[in-house]
Amino acid sequence: MNEQVQDKLKVLAESAKYDVSCASGGTSRKNRPGMTGSAEGWGICHSFTEDGRCVSLLKIMLTNNCIYDCAYCINRRSNDIRRATLTVQELTDLTLEFYRRNYIEGLFLSSGIINNPDHTMERMVRVVKELRTVHHYNGYIHMKSIPGASRELVNEAGLYADRLSVNIEIPKEQNLKMLAPEKDHQSIFRPMFYIQQGVLASADERKRFRHAPRFAPAGQSTQMIIGATDESDKEILRLSTALYQRPSMKRVYYSGYIPVNTYDTRLPALKQAPLVRENRLYQADWLMRFYGFQAGEIADDAYPNLDLEIDPKLAWALRHPEAFPVDVNKADHAMILRVPGIGVKSAGLIIASRRYGRVTASSLAKMGVVMKKARYFISCGELPNYTVNEIQPEYIRQTLTEKKKTKKEPDKRQLSILFPE
């Protein structure tokens, strides 16, 4: 370990930072004697960078040399940036030393493509294999599967890694071909399919033999770039739904496009990354995974894009006033979850409490329900209030999106006490 490695670490972290995924849960590795580390059922974020993103894994590239020339990527071959490559020894040392100091939850290994996909994948597999077999490392490993890698290598990777991922990057194939001429959807979906098959086969095997090896126990994830091409939110969400229906797909990440290659005219000229849109997509993703919403309810032909001003749940509620008001003392769990301002936790509290007595507006507020939003959509057997049916949805929208008046703003009726000289 020396300053040279430190320099490489810097270069390769710069190159790896645009990968969003940092989840480190969904697996279970109990500590066993003679091994280093453990991984519990949920992930732990060990640090947060100044952009507010979590650092749970040592997110790093094996090399940032790449033979591809994808327009959206900082590591494309035509970019003039510093290139570096870590050796297997350097990478395993870094991982273990960081791990022992509780800096990280594990390793997230990715790589630029050198020579060909299989050659790259082989070198990555060598790193994770050495960590597991030589160093008896028992922490979390997330490994990128290179688009176009062969089945044998994906299968080997699955034996050592907890999670594998292949990034879709661009939702529509013709757009992907335009920006990344060397890639197509087949080269992405095929490794995804290999992973899925591996996971299913291992699950089946373990039913019969308790000690059969696990294959990528934390499943797979993928990532899409938002705002680099013309896909609507409806198309993006429809693709996510299709992906979530696959047995091993755990997470779809959305990454607001950051203009890294401003000289490329195939890309839109953005001043700022579409952060609000990215946030709304994540909210929609949560609605689909934890609140029982369908993609078609969140964005449809009439509203193909998500409302940037209000969150998708509120937007749905305002489009469907006929579903409200919901009586929190009687309605079922699924319907309570649909009320804007009530989350998974408060819905659980309401369901548990109402067996003991009437849930009132004041107890709702104490349980953590955002009454500012929820009061237009609920009734709790108290005096009637104005719900979305009595006042127009447009009015509610206006009230909720109104900018807060800052206290600093002076009252215009107050005369100035500063006299002109």
Place this chain on the structure above:
Amino acid sequence: MLVFRYDKTFEGLLTSLFDAYSRKTFPERLLSENEQLPMFAEQAHLVVTETAKAARVWTALEKKLSEPVCGMLMHVWLSELPGSDELLFRYMRKAFDSPSSIAGNFIDKDVLEVMKIARKVSREREHLMQFVRFQKTADDIFFAPVSPLYNALPLTLPYFTSRFADQKWLIYDLKRRYGYYYDLETASEVSLDKDEHLAGGKLDENIMAQDEKLFQEMWKEYTRSLTIRERLNPKLQRQHMPQRFWKYMPEKN
């Protein structure tokens, strides 16, 4: 008004509950042994802590309440918040008096409050698991100073002993002046007689392992390179990583 005095231990609290039921009188306040009596206090009863009585109360509680709920009560005790003992007393009394479990009744003020405090302590426990930073000493012990808001260190032991099972470590709470040392077998409680030199949380460089400084430096550089400048959001960073932890973290020093 009736007042109980006890020694401010958890066992003492359980014994006061035992005394209250055997005397059939319930106190309005719980005070420590040398705290001044409030005005209009007519009677004061001194609770003598007895392990056997405390154990009886706890077994009875375990029959009444589920395991996670008993864990929550423990969390509330570790919060060390003023009045949390009286809250626990009221909660346990309600639990005993009610024919069915009160655990889900969040309309009740005390039940909700217990849940909220337990959640806070649990979050602090998670913060410890996230933000503890070990420094390696020359004799291969990994040392980490902490000063959490609530006394959540004991709750993190299962995590640290399983995660770092093959290295010696010492996590020391500088605020409460005790810690845990793990010797590759078990973690045991220790308190150092002299810990003034640790106050800053930084090990002296001549007792640090040789490459410790380099790894701290590398980690700092790494987190800096990982930041996407176009998305700076320091408020979000502070929300997730409270500033009170920064003083012991190499990436923030």
